[in-house]
Amino acid sequence: MAEHLPQAQWTQRADLAALVEAIGPGNIRWVGGAVRDTLLGAPVKDIDAATPLRPEQVVEACKAAGIRTVPTGIDHGTITVLTDGGPVEVTTLREDVSTDGRRATVAFASDWREDAARRDFTINALYADPATLELFDYFGGLQDLEARRVRFIGDARQRIREDHLRILRYYRFQARFGAALDAEAEEACAELAPMLKGLSRERVAMELTAILALPDPAPTIARMHEHGVLPVILPEAGEDQIAALEQLVATEAACEASPDLIVRLSALLPADGSIAETVAARLRLSRKHRDLLVCLAAREASDAEAPKALAYTHGSACAAGRLLLGGSDPRVIAGWEIPQLPLKGGEIVARGLSGADVSKTLRAVEARWVAEEFPDRARVLALLDELLQSRTSS
Template sequence: MTATLPSREWTQRADLAALVAALGADNVRWVGGAVRDTLLGAPVKDIDAATPLRPEEVIEACKAAGIRTVPTGIDHGTITALLDGGPVEVTTLRHDVSTDGRRATVAFASDWREDAARRDFTINALYAHPETLRISDYFGGLDDLDARRVRFIGDPHERIREDHLRILRYYRFQARFGSALDEAAEDACAELAPTMKGLSRERVAMELLAILALPDPAPTIARMRTRGVLPVILPEAGASQIAALERLIQSEARFEVEGDAITRLAALIPAVDGVADNVAARLRLSRRHRDLLGCLARRQPDDGEAAKALAYAEGSECAVGRLILEGHDPRPLSGWDVPDLPLKGGEIVARGLAGPEVSKALREVEARWIAEDFPDRSRVLELLDAVLAGRG
């Protein structure tokens, strides 16, 4: 049976048609996520194309058609075409020459099946003709998609040895698309889990956070721990932390809060001094994420007693995370902008105080302002009067 890609808005884009015309319809196939997600009825974010044309040929053909390009990964055959509807990566067909589990040396190819054979999962190796939308499926990806099964192309052990990050990619795709488990894939991931120690920390963090950002990653994270995969990258996550993640996701649903990957990561590590810093350093998180993880790790059971005061002290993002991690409703902070204290030190100086007494008075007014739930400036001035009167 011949399968075709359903026609969607993106398949009818004029700028994509211009790209196809420049390269030649028989020299282009849509591949990967755009094809997979269209078949699943899911939103399509990125569009990738494969071609037997060499990178320099792609550049010249696009230039002749007035299409700007950027050689984003030219050593591996990838040229990005800058189109009105968004960038499209055009990659020359390839086959692996050598791999070491972290990077591959590739050679250009001319055979579509040969290119498909070097991809990771069958559901990611579906190619669609840009005009007929006919799908080329070399390894049973359509059947796996129907069965919601994430299956490696060929021997899972070989695919993982080519790129150890495929272990985490397997769990991410399984959490997103899978329902039927592939035992061969699960066993290979468990057996080769120690190889992830050689991966760059940034790549590990990217995949781990992508898993945690999915709607409900708890069952997958629990299975990663059971199969010995999670301890390699996050040994801090024990059984109690898995349970904390499950409670967090339940609270997100109850309070109608969108899940956040860093908050979920915080649930997976003990709220103990120093642990968050160690995890953030090991995963080489950005400064923003490192600070947020540290703030979330300082959560307390009584955080819910003064949500706005917490947001004023720590920022709204951290406050929402700490509230929901402790099972408190964060919705009182929804739409609330953290205010600035409507009082300046110069106003206190004008009232006769000087030196360290100015900052002390300012802090005392601020504490009373917070305790009274952030009243307006007229009340702040009354609080200042009270503070100054108390100082004689």
């Protein structure tokens, strides 16, 4: 008896029904994450579809139905269809012609099983008919999903040689969906870990940050280190850093703090600004994320002693991250509006100072103001008077 996908809100959407009607019933199936997550009862974020139609045929069919499309990956057979409920990626059935571990040359196919055979894991190769919700499982994905087992389709080593990034994808999917470890997959990832050196920095960064975004990435990161995978992509992370990540995750939970990928990445690095700069460049982080990573690397044991001063000096994001990395609760600065020093340089000039003495005095007042936890303007003016008097008497 055929298995069927449970009814879900997304399977009953009118805009998706219109897309199916446009492409033609029988010419489209839902595939991948939407099918997998529906079977698990998890929220569905992205919807992907497969079709034996060529990309140009998909575009023409949608155009005739008044549905907009974008040729986001047309060379590889992918058309993004802009439905009312969000984008849907529709990809022509494919088979690999050649692979080099970084990219694949594909040919369009007409056989659903051939398309399934080129995917990575059995749980990602499940298809569903939009009209009947009948499931199509060519490689035991349903059994693996029930057993919470992440298993490569076919020979694990061969699949990794086709695309080296599948090593990192395995760890991410195993952490999300796996229970017992798959021995063949674990051994293959450990054996072929050096192949990760040939990947682009952007692809590595994408998967590493996805792993760090998991509810608790520490056990997975520890296993990646044990298997020699982590040293290839993040050699700066040793056992001490992995322990720091474990402590950070525990602190996040205790403080009900939302995980921050850059803070978690910082936990995996020694507290050294030059190392942070190097890693940020290697992973091609944005300037904003690079600056945050470098700021976090300057963390000190004394950070928790004056959290508001920390926020004033380095900004709320860096301060909260440094507090978490030190095992402290960042809620002490949550919602605190960073104040401005209620004193201008012109007011110091009016007191008879000029040149470098103005900025020097302003900085001295500011330092006292921060140390006294941001008192009001009256106190700031008193601090200025004290400094000027001490300057005169000396």
